[in-house]
Amino acid sequence: MDCKRVLLSEKEMPTAWYNLQADFPKPLPPPLHPGTHQPLSPADLEPIFAKELIAQEVSQERWIEIPEAVRKIYAIWRPSPLVRATNLEKALKTPARIYFKDESHSPPGSHKPNTSVPQAYYNKMQGINHLTTETGAGQWGSSLAFACAFFDMKCKVYMVKVSYHQKPYRRSMMHIWGADVTPSPSHETEAGRQILAADPECPGSLGIAISEAVEAAVARDDTHYTLGSVLNHVMLHQTVIGLEAEKQFKLIEDYPDVILGCVGGGSNFAGLSFPFIRHKLQGKDIRFVACEPHSCPSMSRGQYRYDFGDTTKLTPLLKMFTLGHGFVPPGIHAGGLRYHGMAPMVSFAATLGLVEAAAFHQIECFEAAKLFAATEGTIPAPESSHAIRGAINEAIRCRETGEEKCILFNLSGHGLCDMGSYDRFLSNKLEDYAYPQDKIEEATADLPVVD
């Protein structure tokens, strides 16, 4: 019988990440200083990021070596399997071939450690022993805690207060790996104290947690800040996913016609897509679909312009698709897909016509997740279910047209720490919600015009 999973040995793991910046037909718009609106210099970022990461952020090199120490930790779960979803194909009665890259087997359960490990490593090499970050549902925070455990670094996570109390499992994972987790807003930072003075019951937000984590990093010389998505160096580290997939397709003599990934900040989508976008730029006929919730439609309905990365306007301005930094995420269950912006590299690729966007409602995504779990076994993360929905819709179109397309999507993580969301789906407590257009107009009205 044909093999269900296409496996690579550790020796076949990629030894360099791929940098799409080297192949963009024109330069990516640079980040701007929030005060002067001038392009940032590397020195502007040195108080909070490792020098090597800043260099990667602006690098035009096509290949950047993966350090051996990073590959040794990657080897705990990488290379990850490429899986043929034969049971799902049968259930859909589609002539299409469906594959997924399975990023759910890392210890924290998602693709996030592909970047938390190198981020911890480069900081450690520079003599930094303490990292801060923010986390919402906890996927990024737990991945950074995991990485810090391996490099014997302190890890401080500001976790959105409402998630801290409602999502105890990922908080506990961070504790097991030795991280210090503080519900945000907290009294530990000036930003937190100001918020709490105004509203002692404030449930917190990602924007506030970012402010606290950045402030805590700036306050100490031995401490840096880390981000789990959006930035160029994060996209770079995630390309290990697509580079492995490229080798795996070669082994089985197949090749994808369409590649899908869910998008919040954009990192898992970029990781799988960018190595194949390089082929598209070389003439290959291949489509890329970024799958997002209708409740947070930055790619499909946002504006492409300079905006802040956080709610409180502390970060540099990034050229990206945005719903406005004042975006208030509605209470949907795809925890990781609630950011107002989209990675500048993914956004730029979309403006160049390389990437399409598709938006889905949460109920149809949970339905796709349930079918996936019953046919392929794994219970997917609610975030990943957007990519599954997109892939299923492609496969259904193939059933109708008779096309034997090859569909590839990224299973960015499992849903074992998100069963509460599944419960609400199964008990019919979920409602669909499309983010109102007028709110986008309103939230982007006061953005600086710098183009």
Place this chain on the structure above:
Amino acid sequence: MDCKRVLLSEKEMPTAWYNLQADFPKPLPPPLHPGTHQPLSPADLEPIFAKELIAQEVSQERWIEIPEAVRKIYAIWRPSPLVRATNLEKALKTPARIYFKDESHSPPGSHKPNTSVPQAYYNKMQGINHLTTETGAGQWGSSLAFACAFFDMKCKVYMVKVSYHQKPYRRSMMHIWGADVTPSPSHETEAGRQILAADPECPGSLGIAISEAVEAAVARDDTHYTLGSVLNHVMLHQTVIGLEAEKQFKLIEDYPDVILGCVGGGSNFAGLSFPFIRHKLQGKDIRFVACEPHSCPSMSRGQYRYDFGDTTKLTPLLKMFTLGHGFVPPGIHAGGLRYHGMAPMVSFAATLGLVEAAAFHQIECFEAAKLFAATEGTIPAPESSHAIRGAINEAIRCRETGEEKCILFNLSGHGLCDMGSYDRFLSNKLEDYAYPQDKIEEATADLPVVD
């Protein structure tokens, strides 16, 4: 660099299970009828078990073919990796080589689907479309639900009521895979109604849930009962673990000196050990250590005699190490290691001097689990942490003696659905507890004497 994980391709997956009964130097004592105390006939079991499984229960064949349909589902996560725990070795400064077989990557997260899949398959082949079972913490129930989803069978799980309310995540997993989950005791069965009439607030127990699941299976012609451990056919199916490990050690030209597994009913320990016990019977110098909690010390302090499998004396009598069917499990956190008995095959192997027992306290096991998570990444199931504790102790002894032993243990599952237990450990709320000897004497005093 050497490879962290030893992987086999799907084509190298074993095609037959290994039956240790064929190689025992004398016959395994048979199960007895609870009324007549005479050996059971296959016909006695046909109302609740598939014929093929009953045949396997008593088979003396050395090799039993794994059906292709079963191997196709195994292929979702099998062959499982054999992992060298190099980071743990370094942390322990041991000259020992530590390996673990990683059973945590199945969709339900443990070794249990190695038997739930063939059990569902053989029943389906016989025209049975409905399976019942009991579950405590939910690992077995979720594995059976997973298997039934693949064979389009109905699955009914009686879940101990206190777990139903306290462990919602595994309950939700069962729902996602389409199972019907009922808190036990319930009003659906005579057994449940009797218990509730006497005590409407009864929190339930595994013994009561077994009674309900068996009654529900007997009541309907199209329905059978399934068990996730203890029985010979369950041990058989789990040997796929050890057979893979045997091939993996051949590939890397190494061989274990000692093999450890945690034991509740005995299935994951048996699965890894039995193929190597075959080597021991052929003269190999190799030790086998069954790791159990001091709070449920059936192997180290139980009596080897005929006892019932359930609390209410409905099941056949099994010759096994037992704490007495009246054993009341104390409130420790290793959910799966709370059964009063031990698999007859594992018990018999111990009486033949093939298997040793070791008991551990829960706090030292959680400490081992935390060290494992910080060095090897994966957060282990609390059950599995008993094997890790045992392996670490062996490695520490090697540090003291200078012996370069090869240690192999079974990582039977991950702990992502058990983070509540970790929370209690991290906040110092756990206490150690050794089951009192006089309670064992008391609970075994009224056992039938049939030897």
